[in-house]
Amino acid sequence: MEKPTLPKGTRDFGPAVMAKRQFIFNTIRQVFQTYGFMPLETPAMENLSTLTGKYGEEGDQLLFKILNSGDFLGDVDPTLLAERQSKKITGEISKKGLRYDLTVPFARYVVMNRNEISFPFKRYQMQPVWRGDRPQKGRYCEFYQCDADVIGTNSLLCEAEIILMIKEVFKGLGIPDYSIKINHRGILSAIAEIVNAKSNENATLPIQGETSLFVAIDKLDKIGVEKVKEELRPKGYSDESLNILFDILEVKGSTTNKIAFLVDRFTANETGQQGLRDLREVLNFLKSYNADDTHVEFDIALARGLSYYTGCIFEVKINNVGIGSVSGGGRYDNLTKAFGDKENLSGVGFSFGVDRIYDAMEELQLFPKNAQISSKVLICHFDDASLQYGLGVLARLRAAGIPAEIYPDQKKLNKQLEYANKKMIPFTLVIGSDEMQSGQLAFKDMEKGEQVKATVDEVIAKLR
Structure with a gap:
């Protein structure tokens, strides 16, 4: 008989791993609730009409499609089948897909339930998502996201609180060395306009728009400057325009210095100026909270590939580990309109990638020993009489809120103590x-x- 296997990009989690994962979940959940966010869950599957077109072309390609029930090929035009082109028949054989993230389902939920929602609406969601990525370390086909979003307000106070929540979560997890990168889509749009204006003079190909530029820039820290240039040249960008682009993206110095540099570049660009004003306001809110800007970095090259972002964008990386971003998000102003909402609702949110945080903490050996503890006390016994007596003790410990268990079988004491050691x-x-x-x-x-x-009584007092 063939041994069972798992689909690539998915994993089982045993009790020891789950204990550490629960430590991460509980830390994040506590911070979300402290900031007034309410829990929400949405189905694992959504209609493909809900999902497609929200994540850009690359995102659409990574969606897991679900075949229609029954004879899914029965009603497909035979001429389409003969062409053997999957894109042409996908819409005929699949109407649903696994969710790609938690933000789009959230926007769909808001549109469907807006008459029952009080705005601004603050929700958090901690559920798995699925993407058809090539599996590798820190990148899985099935993984958990922990999202927090506020929708129904334009206030940049929300962006400032996102930074504060990220800081609190990392403090709770005991992660000391990390970077919160922040940028603004308005700043990127202004850069795109500057580049297009210069490149159109000599380009032999038409520029293919902001999205292709942002997608390429988003890969900068993964593939490097030269590879990004190679990707952009066939899209209509001349060497002159690329030199201008990277002169801007690679500006060094403090946030103040970077903003001053861009102010001079954006004198004729209101979109870019608004992006800089928003950025300043977020940083000023942090000062009003008496929160310093430690770990916060203005990164001009931060792009975030998702096409629905319109304002501030965030990305968080844990330093000194070979893993990509562990958190990210941003402001979106048009997402509910994609579902036919007449009154556009602005929102902002971010997400923690639990799987990447777990891998990073394992690599850095940051999990506390007590993260794996399930029971605090094991009751050991020698015979049936002491077992019966122990059950009364167990009931008192549990009534006092102390996690406890009793060894269920009649075994030698050494065996029972060995069990306690194995379970920590x-x-x-x-x-x-x-x-x-x-x-x-x-x-x-x-x-x-x-x-x-x-x-x-004395044991209960000690353990409390």
């Missing part, structure tokens, strides 16, 4: 005939190897 249970209570008679239980710290006699 930090304390044991050993109950025998003497302990039942005196009420003084053998309470052992498994890490220190120290054992004392204590009553159940």
Whole structure:
């Protein structure tokens, strides 16, 4: 019989891994709730009409399509089948797909339920998403996102609070060395206009628009300057225009210096000027919160590939690990219109990639030891009488809010203590005939190897 396998890009998570993942989830959830976000869930699958056209051409290609139920080929025109072109028949054989992210389903939910929603609407969502990427370290076909979005307000206070939430989550996770990169689509649009104006004089091909430029720039830190230039030349960008582009993108110095440099370049471009004003306002909000700009970096080359962003954009990287961004997001002003919403709702949100955070923390050995602890106490026993007595002790521990368990079988004490060590249970209570008679239980710290006699009340007081 053939051994079972998993689809590429998916994984099982055993108890030890899940304990660490839950540490990440719980830390993020606590911060989201502290900032007033409410939980929401949407279906794993959406109509393809909901998903397509929201992520750009490359994103559409990575969507997982679900075949229609039953004889999905039965009604397809035979001439289309004979052509053997998958793009032409996809719409005939598939009407649904697995969600690519959590933001588009959220926008769909808002449009469908806007009469019951109080705006601004703040929601968080922690669910898996699916993308047909080539699996590699830090990039999976199935992975979890933890999203927080505010929709129904233009206030840049929301952008400032996103930065604060990122800082709090990383503090809670114990990640000290990271970078929060911020940019603005208005700034990128102004750069695109400058480049197009220069390149059109000598270009032999028509420029293919902002999106192709942003997609190429978004790969800069992955493939380098020369590869990005190679990608842009066939799209109509001359060497002169590319030199101008990278003179801007590679400006060094502080945020203040970069803004001053761009102010001079954007004197005739209102879109770029507005982007710079927005950026300044976000940074001023941070000062009003008495939050410094540690870890925050204005990155002119930050593009973010998703096509629905219109304002500030964010990306977070953990330094000194071979993993890409672990968080990102931005402002979107037109997403609900894509679903026929008459009144456009501006929103802003961001997402944590739990799988990449997990991989980075493993590489840096940042998980605390107690992240893997499920039970705090294991009750050990010698016979049926001590087992029955132990059940009463177990009930009292659990009633006091202390996670505890009792070894279920009649085994030698060494076997029971070995079980506690394997499960990383930090304390044991050993109950025998003497302990039942005196009420003084053998309470052992498994890490220190120290054992004392204590009553159940004293044990509860110590563990609390």
